[in-house]
Amino acid sequence: MGGLNKVVNSYQEALLGLTDGMTIMVGGFGLCGIPEGLIAEMVRMKVSGLTAISNNAGVDDFGLGLLLQHKQIRTMIASYVGENALFEQQMLSGELEVILTPQGSLAEKIRAGGAGIPAFYTATGYGTPIADGKETREFNGRHYVLEPALHADFALIKAWKADTMGNLIYRNTTANFNPVMATAGRITVAEVEQIVAPGELDPNQIHTPGIYVDRVIVGQFEKRIEKRTVKQVNANPN
DSSP: OBTTBOBOSSHHHHTTTOOTTOEEEEOOBTTBTOOHHHHHHHHHHTOOSEEEEOSSOOBTTBTTHHHHHTTOEEEEEESOOTTOHHHHHHHHHTSSEEEEOOHHHHHHHHHHHHHTOOEEEESTTTTSGGGTTSOEEEETTEEEEEEEOOOEEEEEEEEEEEETTOOEEOOGGGOTTHHHHHHHEEEEEEEEEEEEOTTOSOGGGOSBOGGGOOEEEEOOOOOOOOOOOOSOOOSOOO
């Protein structure tokens, strides 16, 4: 990895410098658009005491749920518990600190971090436990909560295609939290499906400019789909 070539050839090199106690942002929504290989590498590294910023925490045996299984996350900043029973169990037992944040506020806190905005006012959460301990103000007869921006030591994101300079294209809904997180990490690592030479990406289609990306690695993705059956249907009632 030198000059403008940001491609790394191993997960060890991709996560070089990640140590215990750091704050990580992990892209994805549910299991859509998560950096699967980078998460698995963190499990192998056995880093612990992490503060993880993500929309949710995967499922019990996949995605960030793997880090929860190995008790590597100390604090989780997320918008919902979702379908991860272990997440819920650790939260209720007090083993895991969870800072629940409204989804829109979470996205804006990350965007603000990447844009150099220290904090912003939002009406979301006023009058609820979300606002406890936070500064509030009234503007034009409406009350607002001051929300601080979020930053991370590492932003771990997933994209569809990259060039060697780190310019990224996301595919469909896999964009989700990935573009804003790419701007808010001190070191941003993109796990992608394809890497092409500079000039092969249409500049009009690039979602994240390479200036925000420090390392790029080609990954292999299982791409699980979350499914929940709430009612068994008898296909043959006779």
